[in-house]
Amino acid sequence: MDNDPFHAGEQQLQSLFAVREQLAGSRAIQASLPPGFAGFLAELHYVVLAVPDREGRIWVTMVFGRPGFLSAPDAMRVRVAARPDAADPVARGIVEGTPIAILAIDLSTRRRIRVNGSVGRVGQSDFVIDVQQAFGNCPQYIRPRDVKQAVGASGEPLLISADTSLARRVVAGADTFFVATRAASDAGGDMDVSHRGGPAGFVRWDGDCLIWPEYRGNYYFNTLGNLLVDPACCLLFPDFGTGEMVVMTGHAVLDGFDGRLRRSHEGMPMNGLVRFKPDLLMSRTALARP
Numbered sequence: 300m301d302n303d304p305f306h307a308g309e310q311q312l313q314s315l316f317a318v319r320e321q322l323a324g325s326r327a328i329q330a331s332l333p334p335g336f337a338g339f340l341a342e343l344h345y346v347v348l349a350v351p352d353r354e355g356r357i358w359v360t361m362v363f364g365r366p367g368f369l370s371a372p373d374a375m376r377v378r379v380a381a382r383p384d385a386a387d388p389v390a391r392g393i394v395e396g397t398p399i400a401i402l403a404i405d406l407s408t409r410r411r412i413r414v415n416g417s418v419g420r421v422g423q424s425d426f427v428i429d430v431q432q433a434f435g436n437c438p439q440y441i442r443p444r445d446v447k448q449a450v451g452a453s454g455e456p457l458l459i460s461a462d463t464s465l466a467r468r469v470v471a472g473a474d475t476f477f478v479a480t481r482a483a484s485d486a487g488g489d490m491d492v493s494h495r496g497g498p499a500g501f502v503r504w505d506g507d508c509l510i511w512p513e514y515r516g517n518y519y520f521n522t523l524g525n526l527l528v529d530p531a532c533c534l535l536f537p538d539f540g541t542g543e544m545v546v547m548t549g550h551a552v553l554d555g556f557d558g559r560l561r562r563s564h565e566g567m568p569m570n571g572l573v574r575f576k577p578d579l580l581m582s583r584t585a586l587a588r589p
Contacts, residue, residue, distance in 0.1 A: 304328035304432070306482050309524030315558040316570065318518040327519070328434040336412055336433060337371035340403055344368070345446055346379065347402040349479030349492040349533060350392030350418075356548045356579070357533040358388040359479040359492055363448035369403065377401070377414055377428040388581070393418055393426050398489035401428065402477060407445050409438035413521075415491055440496035440514060442474045444539060466580055467504060469538045469545045474499045479533040480525035480551075493522050498565050509534070509547075509575040510554075512563040516570075523573070526551050532575060547577035 303324050305313065313319040344366050349359040364381040371377055379401075383390040392399070397418045404411035412435045419427035479492040495511065502511040513523060526532065532551040537544050555561070556571035563569045 305519070306524060306528065308482065308527035309520045311527060312520040312524055312556065313518060315556065316518060317558065322518065328432055330432065331374040331430055332371055332377070332414070332433045333435075336414075336435075339405075339410065339412060340369040340371055340377065341367055343403055343405060345448070347404065347477050347492055347494075347535065348379075348383075348389065349400045349490050350389055350397055351481065351490070351531075352388055352392055355531065356388075357479050357481060357490075357531050358392065358548055359477055359533045359535045359546060360387050360389040361535070361537070361544065372427075375430050376419065377416075377430060378425060379428065380425045382424060382426065387583075393421060395419060395421055398481065399428055400479065400490035400492040402492045402494060404441075404494060406441060406475070407443055409441040409443055411436050411438070411441070411494060413491065413493065415489070417489075436494075437517065439516065441494060442496050446537075446539070466536065466545045466547060466577075466582075469536050469541075469543060470502050470504065470509065472499050472538070472540070473502055473536050475537065475539075476502065477535040477537075478522055479535075480522050481529050481531060482525045491521055491525055497563075497567070501563070501565065505574070507576065509577070510572055511575075512567070512569040513571055513573055514563070515560060515568040523553060523556075523570075526553060526573070534575065534577075544583055546581040547575070548579050549575060549577040551575040 313322055345361055345363045347361055351357050360383050362381050362383055368380040395418055399418050400415045402413055414433045416429045416431040419429040475496050478495055481489050530550040533548040535546050551573050554572040554574050560568045
């Protein structure tokens, strides 16, 4: 359908769950920043962003600044007046023309918007995102909390192989993580990054894989539709108690999606499960302890 913002993977899942007809041609996903988005961006002091690297892996990180470091010069551009730490894999992806996604989220108020596009002009201390997709999400499943950057949190990240022992403690207590995926290049916005939340422990290990429930949501299936067309995936788990962030890049597959709603082990309605196998892990201290 003309002007349909959803690509083949998203449409496939929408059809499976019998919502395709009502979502076809939806204007919820815009090709520019809707009114009100610029004001919200200007209030934030952190943002989640994701890019691919030259080897095809996806990386996601959090970038901090003072309120106003995010701005919208116009409806087609977002300026980020900060750069990821040089040692962060995301920093090497901030190159003009690279697909990029940001999740502008305020965990304290549970408000969030997503902007997907490509990197435009790159300066020494800032860069611009050329907008291709922009849309809001509801506050469902967001655990409210204040987030601050740790003082002096620019140390070298630790890159290791798929030794999951580093991440098991952080994941075991997590009630929040961020997930970055990508779609085919003709889908309008290659990269996407989103939020996932639930009761502490809603993500669990199964051998060397992570499994999490996909709770019932808006049925856009942006993240899950991307995984149908490209299994590359990156997860960021912030530990708000210790200040540590654990990032895992790898691949994910959908499990148990048959068009019926099920109940998770916590009793919450879910569409199915996602199984994620990490290839590389990174850990760093970036968040201030409460």
